[in-house]
Amino acid sequence: MNERSRHPSWTHEIAEKIRKAKLYNLFEHLIANILVLLISFIVIVALYKLGEDVVNLLVSRAFDPLKHETFQTVFGGIMTLLIAMEFKHSILVVTKRQQNIIQVKTVILVSLLALARKFIILDIHALEAAKIAALALALVALGAVYWLMRERDAWNMEHGRQEEG
Template sequence: AVFQTVFGMIMTLLIAMEFRHSIIRVMLRRDHIVQVKTVVLIALLAIARKFIILDPNSDPYRIGALAVALLALGGVYWLMRQRDDPVEAEGFRE
């Protein structure tokens, strides 16, 4: 229980730091568009934190729903990364 509490607090701090970093990055740019990839990453961190602090006696439906959400967000992040990687690779070649 103590491990779950401490690790949950650490994960909350990491999520808050990533959220702060993304807001600062948006404010420094002129277009003020939030990167979807960053939002998906923050959501993945939040679901991972939920798994860590999850009560071992919770119902299987909640665990299944969290797993489906984690897989869906992971798939979205992977697709977005696949889309962005060829563009970044071409930028390095030039």
């Protein structure tokens, strides 16, 4: 055997790397599609549960949006749906190959939605002030990070640079 047949050429190595990358992309695409299906199922179940809660409140004539408990039930369910749909949307972006990974801004946005939901369903009488302050601080910090990232993106667009992540 000669030296060339024992050591693959650099073109063969590149071709092998491309083949492996395509296999991984297919795997990633499959996982993303499975996640979309699972989250879609969760959205359907959450929508059903929300509808059931609203109907039960209407039938029992207890549907008074000014009551804190009713407000918590209805808007807590709505926020849960919004969070799940935002997750699904961020995964759909990946499956459509508009981006390779979930963007940090999306994760921060979903976190902001989750904290907003927490404040909506929060029973202020059952939680210590320090925990409420910690949640508020987390909300402000995430909001500041999201705002800074938007400013960075605007600056990058203005100066013709690509987004870094």
